[in-house]
Amino acid sequence: xxxxxxxxxxxxxxxxxAVAKMAREKLDANLPVLPISVNLSRLDFLLxxxxxxxxxxxxxxxxxxxxxxxxxxENALVGRMDSVLNGIQKFQKKGYPVLLDDFGSGYxxxxxxKDYDFDTIKFDMKFLHPFTAKSRKILKYLVSMAKDLSxxxxxxxxxxxxxxxxxxxxxCEKIQGYYYGxxxxxxxxxxxxxxxxxxxxxxxxxxxLNKAGLVDMNQTAPVAILYDDNExxxxxxxxxxxxxxxxxxxxxxxxxxxxxxxxxxxPMNEKFRRFLERGKATGQWESMMYVDNGQYxxxxxxxxxxxxxxSVHQLHLSNIxxxxxFDDTHSHRFDTIVRNVLLxxxxxxxxxxxxxxxxxxxxxxxTRVGMQFHDTAAAMRCFATRYVHPADxxxxxxxxxxxxxxxxxxxxxxxxxxxxxxxxxxDGRYDWLFFTNMALFKSTAREMLICLNKDLMxxxxxxxxxxxxxxxxxxxxxxxxxxxxxxxxxxxVAAMLEDMGVEFFWKDRQHxxxxxxxxxxxxxxxxxxxxxxxxxxxxLV
Numbered sequence: 001x002x003x004x005x006x007x008x009x010x011x012x013x014x015x016x017x018a019v020a021k022m023a024r025e026k027l028d029a030n031l032p033v034l035p036i037s038v039n040l041s042r043l044d045f046l047l048x049x050x051x052x053x054x055x056x057x058x059x060x061x062x063x064x065x066x067x068x069x070x071x072x073x074e075n076a077l078v079g080r081m082d083s084v085l086n087g088i089q090k091f092q093k094k095g096y097p098v099l100l101d102d103f104g105s106g107y108x109x110x111x112x113x114k115d116y117d118f119d120t121i122k123f124d125m126k127f128l129h130p131f132t133a134k135s136r137k138i139l140k141y142l143v144s145m146a147k148d149l150s151x152x153x154x155x156x157x158x159x160x161x162x163x164x165x166x167x168x169x170x171x172c173e174k175i176q177g178y179y180y181g182x183x184x185x186x187x188x189x190x191x192x193x194x195x196x197x198x199x200x201x202x203x204x205x206x207x208x209l210n211k212a213g214l215v216d217m218n219q220t221a222p223v224a225i226l227y228d229d230n231e232x233x234x235x236x237x238x239x240x241x242x243x244x245x246x247x248x249x250x251x252x253x254x255x256x257x258x259x260x261x262x263x264x265x266x267p268m269n270e271k272f273r274r275f276l277e278r279g280k281a282t283g284q285w286e287s288m289m290y291v292d293n294g295q296y297x298x299x300x301x302x303x304x305x306x307x308x309x310x311s312v313h314q315l316h317l318s319n320i321x322x323x324x325x326f327d328d329t330h331s332h333r334f335d336t337i338v339r340n341v342l343l344x345x346x347x348x349x350x351x352x353x354x355x356x357x358x359x360x361x362x363x364x365x366x367t368r369v370g371m372q373f374h375d376t377a378a379a380m381r382c383f384a385t386r387y388v389h390p391a392d393x394x395x396x397x398x399x400x401x402x403x404x405x406x407x408x409x410x411x412x413x414x415x416x417x418x419x420x421x422x423x424x425x426x427d428g429r430y431d432w433l434f435f436t437n438m439a440l441f442k443s444t445a446r447e448m449l450i451c452l453n454k455d456l457m458x459x460x461x462x463x464x465x466x467x468x469x470x471x472x473x474x475x476x477x478x479x480x481x482x483x484x485x486x487x488x489x490x491x492x493v494a495a496m497l498e499d500m501g502v503e504f505f506w507k508d509r510q511h512x513x514x515x516x517x518x519x520x521x522x523x524x525x526x527x528x529x530x531x532x533x534x535x536x537x538x539x540l541v
């Protein structure tokens with residue numbers, strides 16, 4: 001009736017005043033404020049300048065741009081009208097978001113998109129009622145078309161979880177409907193959100209998510225959206241193809257991905273963080289290969305937008321092992337790479353605590369490939385008795401105690417721990433070997449790999465200079481071991497060396513203060529430091 005009487009523009013101006021006043025009151029009370037949409041009709045553009053009216057009101061209430069959004073119904077745009085077109089352009093040029101309401105309710109929808117520019121289109125609820133296979137297909141292609149036009153999407157009339165899940169899956173950015181709640185008075189809205197654990201977006205997050213929302217989730221590639229607040233990564237969305245790639249490595253859902261991201265013990269977190277930072281630094285697509293659950297995976301990342309320390313990223317994930325286009329030549333190349341990496345270890349033991357068994361994968365020190373030992377604790381004690389240096393046995397048994405070993409490895413930031421021990425070799429000498437224990441994180445059983453490799457420093461011709469540099473990097477000064485005559489300094493040196501396992505001290509013929517550990521002597525067949533006190537400086541060195 002107001003339209004027929006040409007009075008509708010007065011009501012709409014009143015609504016703009018009411019909205020602006022409410023927003024100002026919330027801002028003054030330091031309450032969170034959400035953008036509010038105000039509907040304008042065709043007559044608003046014919047009977048007045050709605051842009052001038054809105055700007056006067058916004059300035060009166062000192063509101064930032066973006067808090068008032070303008071909605072125009074599809075029916076108001078039937079037949080191209082210069083007054084409407086010019087009015088919409090004025091709003092957009094100033095920075096007002098303009099939304100097309102009830103898209104699909106009329107018969108000229110595509111012409112409207114051709115003739116006018118909008119920030120967001122709102123799909124009419126008729127698309128969801130009835131919710132059929134045909135309506136799903138139409139909505140999916142409409143969302144992709146909108147994103148291709150750089151237009152955001154919103155669906156009206158969502159009433160069921162099935163509808164909301166589908167809309168998320170196809171990448172519809174915003175959803176409104178009774179599934180989330182029926183209309184409530186303004187004064188009850190804040191409490192309703194708190195009661196239903198609904199969180200309001202910050203302005204910064206809105207800007208980031210608007211950028212991410214333009215990514216087409218229906219493309220023929222595994223796509224996901226990642227949010228990063230510089231402390232924790234969160235996967236916001238993944239399409240069906242991305243989920244298929246996750247399923248191939250035993251990850252059931254986006255929720256599981258986020259649980260892993262929140263876990264400090266997830267071994268990929270540190271690597272993925274470095275990968276993400278590389279993408280931030282270059283602003284280009286970056287790629288990373290990794291092995292997960294026996295599958296070769298390739299993940300690509302590109303930053304979409306950043307605001308302060310927060311950012312959003314687009315991900316692509318593919319299972320190379322399962323890709324038919326990834327031929328045997330490539331597969332063989334990656335297998336060769338992995339095998340050569342394994343060659344850096346002198347021995348590898350597989351440990352399954354649930355089955356209480358150790359299997360030799362690569363052999364060293366009296367074992368053979370394929371051998372199995374039941375009762376892991378007894379096997380470790382036997383190995384310690386036969387092959388571990390007596391001075392290291394207690395420490396070795398403490399390190400390899402099966403249950404504690406798995407617990408310490410699985411809860412460490414990188415899912416592995418390492419320690420050096422002296423192991424008896426076939427030539428009768430004791431060599432230092434590093435034992436690296438890796439917990440197999442995604443295994444349903446308590447499984448580990450214990451990898452042994454020799455101390456590489458022993459074969460390094462520059463080890464003396466390198467060790468000196470290492471000592472200095474730990475804050476031990478060059479002159480720390482210099483000759484000092486006062487007993488206080490010598491006592492301090494002696495105490496520190498004893499903490500490091502050095503037990504015997506003497507002065508050489510140039511009065512330099514010297515020391516050596518009992519373990520060092522025993523490993524070289526020397527029973528007592530007295531046996532070397534009479535040797536020459538060269539022999540001493």
